[in-house]
Amino acid sequence: MNIKFSADEEAFRQEVRDFIKKEVPSDFRGADTDCQYEEEAREDIHKFAGEMRKKLAAKGWLGMTWPKEYGGQEAPFMYDFILAEELNYNKVPGRDLYGCSIVGPTILRIGTEEDKQRYIPEITKGEVTWSEGMSEPEAGSDLMSMKSKAELKGDEWVINGEKIWSSGAHVSDRYLLFVKTDTEVPPHKGISCFIVNINDTPGVTMQTIQHMDGLFAFNSVWMEDMKVPKDALFGGEGNGFKVILETLNFERPFSGSVMTYATGVLNQLIEYCKQTKRNGKPMSEDQVIRQKLADCATRLEVGRMMAYNVVWMQNQGLPTPKESNMIKLYGIESTKKVYDTAMQILGPYGQLDEESKCTPLRGEVKYLYMRAIGLMSAGGTPEIMRNTIAGAGLRMPRG
Numbered sequence: 001m002n003i004k005f006s007a008d009e010e011a012f013r014q015e016v017r018d019f020i021k022k023e024v025p026s027d028f029r030g031a032d033t034d035c036q037y038e039e040e041a042r043e044d045i046h047k048f049a050g051e052m053r054k055k056l057a058a059k060g061w062l063g064m065t066w067p068k069e070y071g072g073q074e075a076p077f078m079y080d081f082i083l084a085e086e087l088n089y090n091k092v093p094g095r096d097l098y099g100c101s102i103v104g105p106t107i108l109r110i111g112t113e114e115d116k117q118r119y120i121p122e123i124t125k126g127e128v129t130w131s132e133g134m135s136e137p138e139a140g141s142d143l144m145s146m147k148s149k150a151e152l153k154g155d156e157w158v159i160n161g162e163k164i165w166s167s168g169a170h171v172s173d174r175y176l177l178f179v180k181t182d183t184e185v186p187p188h189k190g191i192s193c194f195i196v197n198i199n200d201t202p203g204v205t206m207q208t209i210q211h212m213d214g215l216f217a218f219n220s221v222w223m224e225d226m227k228v229p230k231d232a233l234f235g236g237e238g239n240g241f242k243v244i245l246e247t248l249n250f251e252r253p254f255s256g257s258v259m260t261y262a263t264g265v266l267n268q269l270i271e272y273c274k275q276t277k278r279n280g281k282p283m284s285e286d287q288v289i290r291q292k293l294a295d296c297a298t299r300l301e302v303g304r305m306m307a308y309n310v311v312w313m314q315n316q317g318l319p320t321p322k323e324s325n326m327i328k329l330y331g332i333e334s335t336k337k338v339y340d341t342a343m344q345i346l347g348p349y350g351q352l353d354e355e356s357k358c359t360p361l362r363g364e365v366k367y368l369y370m371r372a373i374g375l376m377s378a379g380g381t382p383e384i385m386r387n388t389i390a391g392a393g394l395r396m397p398r399g
């Protein structure tokens, strides 16, 4: 077994690092991977994210594993993961997570030729960003109980209902929407998926919801007699549950890649402990602190190996029902552990305003700590991950 990167993969990682150094101003404080979580008012960040998206597209790095006929490079999956790791580590926006890692791969796997021609090239060209509407106020873990409905009237589907927690819907172009098209059949046969041009379809209203860390992350989306053409239906009528499973299978491993940013924070924390004295000696000599940092580093290392394994399996075309859920669970729990540890070690300094002279690590840790609580639920809560690992992964019957 060889778990080393090849010379070509290492060269590609260096190319991405050089690109980031050249294109990202040295004083850039970082934005979320796709920048969709940034505060509404920060137009400059959105503009920068759009410019970065175009530059990534020009390099051929958006959807780089996809077939050449749709604008991809047919690169091995590991290249795309290396790109995501380097961008995440530096918190560089521009690679739309939903388009590149979730919806694009789903369309390629189960879409028609027409869907692929229509939706994939615009992702690889960096022309659009995507969001997803699954959750509703009374349907999160149990998506089968969703209430939003679509009815076919003539040549159009008329959609009514409400979605919640749609990340980045307020700044995206396309919306992967799940609603019921048949309430008479068992729920898993009555859900359908639609692709909606979310920013120019009449009948949609949206309200951005502010997360406790201050960012405008997600939205409530109301649909009132929203009309979409017949061909907005994706995956076939009644096949929405299958589409949900496909998207989650792609989403969950990439949720694990949030660990890369935590790795950067851990590295800064280690430096801080080496350089800062407490009780007359460097913090890095304190046994308890050393052990906490070693625990975090071990977790991140294990998580990284798990993530590489999933990428390798996906590259072989192998199903990852157990592994995708394991990496999401382990990755986000490890990330939360790093921020939790950082809050403990920094003590009151970690709670200072970012403008304060005494604030370590740019005052960022408290926000990351709050953010990690949300990320535990995004894409499926830890309890649901464990249930899914037991069921789909370990084939244990439901009680």
Ligand SMILES: Cc1cc2nc3c(=O)[nH]c(=O)nc-3n(C[C@H](O)[C@H](O)[C@H](O)COP(=O)(O)OP(=O)(O)OC[C@H]3O[C@@H](n4cnc5c(N)ncnc54)[C@H](O)[C@@H]3O)c2cc1C
Pocket: 131, 132, 133, 134, 135, 136, 137, 138, 139, 140, 141, 142, 164, 165, 166, 167, 168, 217, 218, 373, 374, 375, 377, 378, 379, 380, 381, 382, 383, 384, 387
């Ligand atoms: C940062 C963030 C981003 C998000 N982005 C999106 C998005 O873009 N699009 C979208 O559609 N949704 C999004 N969500 C919503 C997310 O998918 C849901 O929050 C998640 O699926 C859980 O649903 P819920 O919040 O309704 O909790 P509930 O399902 O009501 O669960 C509440 C609690 O009960 C537990 N629970 C529920 N069922 C079981 C069970 N069977 N066994 C054991 N425990 C159980 C859960 O683990 C949880 O602790 C996002 C959420 C967050 C926090």
